[in-house]
Amino acid sequence: MATKSQLRKPFQKARTVDPRPITGKESPHDLLQHAFGAYVGRQERTAYDLMRRSLEEDCSIFLTLSGAMTPAGLHQSCLIPLIENGIISCLTTTGANLYHDAHRIIGHAIREVNPNAGDLALRLARVIRIYDLGFWEEALLDTDRLFSALMQAPDYQRKMTTPEFHALLGRDIGKMEKALGVGRSGGRGAKIQPSLLSTCYRQGVPIFVGAVQDGSIFLNAVKLKRLFPETFKFEIDINDDVYQMAAVQHWSRHHGSKRLAIWILGGGVPKNYTLQGEPLLDQILFVPTTGFDIDVQFCVDPVDNGALSSCPAGEGHTWGKVSVEAVEAGSVYVHTDVTAVFPWLTHALLSDAKMKRKPKRILDRLVKAQVFLDKDVAKNRKELLKTVVFPGTPGIHNPESVVR
Numbered sequence: 001m002a003t004k005s006q007l008r009k010p011f012q013k014a015r016t017v018d019p020r021p022i023t024g025k026e027s028p029h030d031l032l033q034h035a036f037g038a039y040v041g042r043q044e045r046t047a048y049d050l051m052r053r054s055l056e057e058d059c060s061i062f063l064t065l066s067g068a069m070t071p072a073g074l075h076q077s078c079l080i081p082l083i084e085n086g087i088i089s090c091l092t093t094t095g096a097n098l099y100h101d102a103h104r105i106i107g108h109a110i111r112e113v114n115p116n117a118g119d120l121a122l123r124l125a126r127v128i129r130i131y132d133l134g135f136w137e138e139a140l141l142d143t144d145r146l147f148s149a150l151m152q153a154p155d156y157q158r159k160m161t162t163p164e165f166h167a168l169l170g171r172d173i174g175k176m177e178k179a180l181g182v183g184r185s186g187g188r189g190a191k192i193q194p195s196l197l198s199t200c201y202r203q204g205v206p207i208f209v210g211a212v213q214d215g216s217i218f219l220n221a222v223k224l225k226r227l228f229p230e231t232f233k234f235e236i237d238i239n240d241d242v243y244q245m246a247a248v249q250h251w252s253r254h255h256g257s258k259r260l261a262i263w264i265l266g267g268g269v270p271k272n273y274t275l276q277g278e279p280l281l282d283q284i285l286f287v288p289t290t291g292f293d294i295d296v297q298f299c300v301d302p303v304d305n306g307a308l309s310s311c312p313a314g315e316g317h318t319w320g321k322v323s324v325e326a327v328e329a330g331s332v333y334v335h336t337d338v339t340a341v342f343p344w345l346t347h348a349l350l351s352d353a354k355m356k357r358k359p360k361r362i363l364d365r366l367v368k369a370q371v372f373l374d375k376d377v378a379k380n381r382k383e384l385l386k387t388v389v390f391p392g393t394p395g396i397h398n399p400e401s402v403v404r
Helices: 004-012 028-035 039-056 074-084 095-105 119-124 137-150 162-180 196-203 216-227 238-254 268-275 277-284 313-318 324-329 338-350 362-379 381-388 399-403
Strands: 060-065 090-093 127-130 133-136 207-209 260-265 294-299 331-335
Touching: 028 039, 028 338, 039 260, 039 294, 039 331, 039 338, 060 074, 060 238, 060 268, 074 196, 074 338, 090 196, 090 268, 095 137, 095 162, 095 196, 095 207, 095 216, 119 127, 127 137, 133 137, 137 162, 137 216, 162 196, 162 207, 162 238, 162 362, 196 207, 207 238, 207 268, 238 260, 238 277, 238 362, 260 268, 268 277, 294 338, 313 324, 313 331, 362 381
Parallel strands: 060 090, 060 260, 090 207, 260 294, 294 331
Antiparallel strands: 127 133
């Protein structure tokens, strides 16, 4: 049995909580290191340290974004600066975030509202509410017209993945932004900020949307298909989309620094859609992988109700989603609202010139990544054929005939 002295040794090595008095002259980095010693503050400090590690180790950083974050402007304050400084390598979000991002580009304002003011009155005034944000219903109608017009162009009339689709939208909205003078000073010195779509396209960041049908951009595709069944040929290739996510992770694992980090803002479909690339590789396709090396999440959900949004890295490790290293020394769950802490952490990162780098431009490597994974999957064909039959099931029992 261990003695008291032996049991005390690990505790004696632990960091002492002894913050310095705040003077107002501290850098963001120094303040995070010395004034965030416990509870959610400590979680936030740990997240900052892991975000720095992600860059110091030159990780390919996969960021996931759920919730109504573009109406809140988080993309303008945080994501676009991070992308423009080469920090974010790949983005997974919701169709809603990309849709609502377009309101400002076409001249519609999003304003603060009182969440307790009364939704019946807001509906009569045709004001759409997202908690304490509001905008005219016309913002939706005009945005519908925008995406409906864009999706009728000739190069959209094919089957494609969500990164390919959002690259086309980013390209075309970028052209509109240039014509509208986005980024140039407007009245009273104000500037119209670029969209997330156009920024990701320019910086070579692929945008995945795991539930594309659960968003208004795709609802307009449904309308177009009914209006023009013979000529509207746009379609999302769900199979290739899932495969492409695994492919870019596999490519990133074997090129460059060979390190992967995931920063999760919220939870939901974007979180799982990104993380499932690892078990797809290892358990389904038999392509060895180890999971993400660094796992940082900001979410308000409790971790003890079985919800996917809040499951910690250790639980994800049991599925092969994150590595042993991540569980032991590379993960943190910050139990907080993203909007309350992420702007501050972005400021802390960007205030250090060493935390900026050239973009990895994974968008430009989608085809190469897919070909690279195809070769490794082909090596496993014999073993994979054993996984497509099951004793006692009806139907075809010859594995080769199943896949022909």
